Amino acid sequence: MENELTLKRFVDIRRNLGYTQVEFAKVLDIRNTTADIERGRTKLSGKVVAELLKQFKINPLWLFGESEMQYLEPSKTSVIPKVVTVDSSDNENMVLVNAKAAAGYPQNIQDTSWYKQLPAFDLPLPEFRNATYRGFQVEGDSMLPNLKPGEWVLAKAVEDIAHVSPNKIYVIVLEDAVLVKKIEKAPNSNNVTLISLNDSYPPYRIEPQQIQEIWQVNSKITFGVDATTEKGLLRQLQESMEELKNQFNHGKS
Structure with missing residues (x-):
């Protein structure tokens, strides 16, 4: 009932x-x-x-009483992931999008076969199990000093643009670019402002319709020079995750 x-x-x-x-x-x-x-x-x-x-x-x-917004606009932007990948055990895994792949990501965002060329990683931490995560490589210096060029961010899928916070960093997938920025939404306005941490880059406005996906950054990983190959990248990510896992387990004991 x-x-x-x-x-x-x-x-x-x-x-x-x-x-x-x-x-x-x-x-x-x-x-x-x-x-x-x-x-x-x-x-x-x-x-x-x-x-x-x-x-x-x-x-x-x-x-069902879980929102105060009665109507969904026909043009309402859907920012949920367009493709989710799973491992052989049907657990979601994390696809890693490097700077080179990011150039083609917006155009191939719904092409399931395109994702197969990207390395994917099974996260060993339970904290990463109940949501969809993706890894993105930072390109450029617009988010200095927090994020350096070449570093990687692990980011959680955002289901609705209304859930974004001005205090978080996000990966925003537009129609033609993948950006790492802070997001500000003006009250009573549809306009979205993307903000860099590096003052050399001025804020700029976009329309919500230009956004394909939003991912909330919750951690970053800096790899050494030997992470240039896919095998090296996955090995270092595995080591970083094991280190996080050990820290987590040590904190619980």
């Missing part, structure tokens, strides 16, 4: 649209009437929720 708030919101949608229970059932391709749903006798199916989103832009999270 749905909770009372969900049922109330479902009824409000129907009434605000001016439909009777029979008419609304026909619109949503439900047999006979919506009366049983509104009384809590019949579960609100995923198919009905999908129709409400498709036809009336109703936000499913709002319907």
Whole structure:
């Protein structure tokens, strides 16, 4: 049985649209009437929720009381990862996008076969298990002193642009570039401002529609000179992760 708030919101949608229970059932391709749903006798199916989103832009999270935003704009930017890769045990692994690969990343962002050319790493830490992570190599000096050219950042997927914080660093995948920046969103405005830590680079505005993915940086790794090959890179990443794992386990004991 749905909770009372969900049922109330479902009824409000129907009434605000001016439909009777029979008419609304026909619109949503439900047999006979919506009366049983509104009384809590019949579960609100995923198919009905999908129709409400498709036809009336109703936000499913709002319907279930987890958001105050009732409508999803047709042009709403989706910043969730377009492709997720898994290892042989069906665990998500972390794809590593070096500076050279980043040049082609925006154009190949939905091409599953393209990701196969990139090294992928199975993270041994439980903290990395319940989310999607990706590694990106820092290019240029716009984020000095925090991030140096050639360093790597490990970043967690962001599901919605509304979740970004002005105090964090992000990897932003645009239509034609992969950038590491801070993000500021002006109140009551759609505009997004990308900010470098290096004062030599002025902030600049972009529209949310230009963003394909957002990843929140939560750690960085500096590799030695022998990490130029894929094998060297993965070995050093493995060593860095084992070191983190040991630190984590030592902290728990």
